[in-house]
Amino acid sequence: MKQKHIAIRMQGISPFHVMDLLAQAKQLEAQGHDVIHLEVGEPDFPTPEAINLAAIEAIKKGKTKYTGATGLPELKVKISEYYQSRLGASVAAKNIIITPGASGALQLALSVLVNSNQKVLMADPGYPCNRHFVRLLDASALSIPVSADTDYQLTHDLIEQNWQQDIAAVLIASPSNPTGTLIDAVEMQKIIDLIEKKKGILLVDEIYQGLVYDQADFSAASLSPRVFVINSFSKFFSMTGWRLGWLVVPDEFIEPVDRLAQNLFLAPPTISQYAALSAFDSNTLKVLDAQRDELNKRREFLLGGLKQLGFDISVKPGGAFYIYADVSKFTSDSFKFCNDLLHQSYVAITPGVDFGEYKANRYVRFAYTQNVEKLQMALDRIGDFLSNYEYKP
Ligand SMILES: Cc1ncc(COP(=O)(O)O)c(C=O)c1O
Numbered sequence: 001m002k003q004k005h006i007a008i009r010m011q012g013i014s015p016f017h018v019m020d021l022l023a024q025a026k027q028l029e030a031q032g033h034d035v036i037h038l039e040v041g042e043p044d045f046p047t048p049e050a051i052n053l054a055a056i057e058a059i060k061k062g063k064t065k066y067t068g069a070t071g072l073p074e075l076k077v078k079i080s081e082y083y084q085s086r087l088g089a090s091v092a093a094k095n096i097i098i099t100p101g102a103s104g105a106l107q108l109a110l111s112v113l114v115n116s117n118q119k120v121l122m123a124d125p126g127y128p129c130n131r132h133f134v135r136l137l138d139a140s141a142l143s144i145p146v147s148a149d150t151d152y153q154l155t156h157d158l159i160e161q162n163w164q165q166d167i168a169a170v171l172i173a174s175p176s177n178p179t180g181t182l183i184d185a186v187e188m189q190k191i192i193d194l195i196e197k198k199k200g201i202l203l204v205d206e207i208y209q210g211l212v213y214d215q216a217d218f219s220a221a222s223l224s225p226r227v228f229v230i231n232s233f234s235k236f237f238s239m240t241g242w243r244l245g246w247l248v249v250p251d252e253f254i255e256p257v258d259r260l261a262q263n264l265f266l267a268p269p270t271i272s273q274y275a276a277l278s279a280f281d282s283n284t285l286k287v288l289d290a291q292r293d294e295l296n297k298r299r300e301f302l303l304g305g306l307k308q309l310g311f312d313i314s315v316k317p318g319g320a321f322y323i324y325a326d327v328s329k330f331t332s333d334s335f336k337f338c339n340d341l342l343h344q345s346y347v348a349i350t351p352g353v354d355f356g357e358y359k360a361n362r363y364v365r366f367a368y369t370q371n372v373e374k375l376q377m378a379l380d381r382i383g384d385f386l387s388n389y390e391y392k393p
Contacts, residue, residue, distance in 0.1 A: 012135040016128065018350045021338060025348045036370060036378045039348040041177060043295075043321065044369045045238045048287045050278040058274035065270060069262040071098020071246070072273045078280045079246060087209075089222035091229075097247045097257050098268045102207045102232035105247035107133055108264065109228050110169070112256050113201050114139045118168035123154045124356035125324070125363070127177045127205070142167065145358035148314040152179040152324065156190040163198055170195055173205035174220075175212060178355045178365040179324040180317025185218050192224045203228040207245070208320040210236030210288065213296045215318060221248050228253075233272075235320070236288060237279050242272040295321050298368040298375060305379040306366065309386060321368050324352075328362040330389060338364055340389070345381040 018039050025035045058064075070076075076093035083089040099105040106129070114120055116138040122130055124143035131141035144162050146152045154172050172191070174183040183191070188204075195202045204220040206229055221229045232245035249257050278284055302323060307313060312326035331337040335351040342348050352363030368375060 009135055009138065013132045014128070017335060017354050021342055021348055021350070024339075025342060025346075028342070028346060033346050035342070035346045035348055036374055036381070037348050038366045038368065038370060038375075038378060039350045040369065041322070041367055042240045042369060043235060043238050043291070044371075045291050047238050047242070047275075048279075048284045050281055050284045051237070051239065051275045054278040055271050055275035058271050063270055063274050066267040067098075067270050067273060069265065069267055070258050071096075071268050072277075075273050075277055078277060082280050083219060083221060087217060087219045087222060089219045091219075091221050091248055094254065095225075095248055095251065097249060097254075097261060098273060099245045099247055099261070100243045100265055100268050101234060102205065102230050102245040103129065104243075104265060104268070105230040105232070105245045106130065106171075106203075106205070107136075108257055108260055109203055109230065109247055109249070110134060110139075110171075111137060111264075112253060112260055113203075113228075114168045118166050119164060121154070121159065121162060121167050121170040123152070123172065123176070124358040125152065125178055125352065125360070126356060127173060128354055128356070130171055139168070143356060143358075147359075151181040151183075151315050152176060153181055153183050153187075154191070155183075155187060156194050159191060159194055167198075167200055169201040169203055171203045171205065173207070175208040175317070175319025177208070177320060178322050178350070178352075178363075179315070180208075180320040180322040181315055182212065182215070182318045184215070185223065188218075188220055189223050192220065192227060196224075196226060201228065202226075203230060205230040207232045208235050211292055211295060211321060212319040213292075213299060214316075226250050233276055233279060236292070237276070238288070238291065239272070239276070239279070242275060243269055244272040244276055294371075295368065298370075298372060299323070301372050302366060302368045302375050302379070305375070306382075309379065309383055323366040323368065325364055325366065326362050327364050330386065330391060332361060334361050334364050341382065341385055344388075345385040347378045347381050347385075 076096040079096050080093040083091040110133050118139050119142040120134045121142045123146045134141045220227045229248035233239040338351045350365040352360035
């Protein structure tokens with residue numbers, strides 16, 4: 001295809017650098033090297049058996065046609081009950097829109113809310129696809145540098161200082177990717193009140209909900225009926241490949257979101273929805289809670305190990321399965337550092353450049369999606385790697 005046929009907006013859509021590293025890791029594996037994967041943001045646990053069996057049952061019963069555009073009513077009821085019983089949040093089933101992953105939820109919400117001449121405020125570092133979703137709308141991302149001083153999160157003060165008239169929405173993620181850090185309920189309420197006052201819209205990406213370790217989990221939906229909340233079956237429920245998520249929308253947005261969902265997706269995946277009905281069974285939740293406890297052990301283990309090796313981790317991540325580490329004492333180019341670590345020691349991690357521009361060359365992300373034995377092996381290899389690694393400016 002001729003280059004001129006590719007829309008100009010595609011120039012603003014960058015690939016994941018980590019995909020490059022992943023391709024190289026696959027090549028190394030094909031040559032017989034045993035690569036330890038700490039780069040991909042996906043739990044290593046299998047989908048719980050009850051969910052798999054429910055999917056098989058759905059296929060046997062011929063549940064393979066479209067559902068309504070906003071999803072199965074009975075799944076919305078289950079999610080609504082889950083908000084009440086686990087998080088003490090009253091979210092009516094009618095306000096829940098089932099989507100193809102959090103990715104579908106983010107695209108739907110942003111498309112309904114943002115005009116082409118408007119901006120969306122977000123944190124740098126942050127989940128990279130967000131700025132690309134905004135780019136697709138011919139709108140612009142206003143990325144605000146966040147540092148360890150604010151736990152790598154936007155705060156009430158940062159939002160107030162950076163407010164502009166043409167901001168349509170603010171997008172935050174708690175816990176965050178790549179930093180695993182949280183916004184607590186007090187700060188969240190301050191942010192909600194500020195954005196309300198500014199007549200903007202707040203979107204809170206809670207895709208890592210359920211994977212919170214040191215404090216009680218909550219949803220921004222429990223603080224205000226005006227917030228858009230994004231969630232997914234991908235992470236806590238270990239269902240990345242099922243492509244299922246959801247969006248909580250305020251009353252007056254139900255109709256336009258439904259209308260756009262009809263056009264964008266027709267419907268979320270049917271078999272996945274029937275499978276997800278079993279995700280909230282008490283036995284399944286027990287399995288998932290045990291997985292969360294296992295992730296917590298890994299977090300403590302890897303944090304301790306990395307700090308001993310000299311990695312600078314100034315904020316303890318309270319959720320998700322990521323550690324965001326400053327490697328500037330080892331290198332001035334964290335992408336090259338990741339590349340060297342992969343080729344010399346067969347440990348794959350993600351460079352900061354995948355998550356934004358602010359001090360991206362100083363940071364790397366570790367995903368503790370491998371068991372403790374594997375993490376120990378990774379630490380041993382990284383230790384050997386560092387003992388021979390010469391600082392190269
Ligand atoms: C913060 C964040 N939001 C959204 C997504 C998209 O997830 P999915 O579409 O699998 O639900 C991810 C995936 O890693 C993420 O980290």
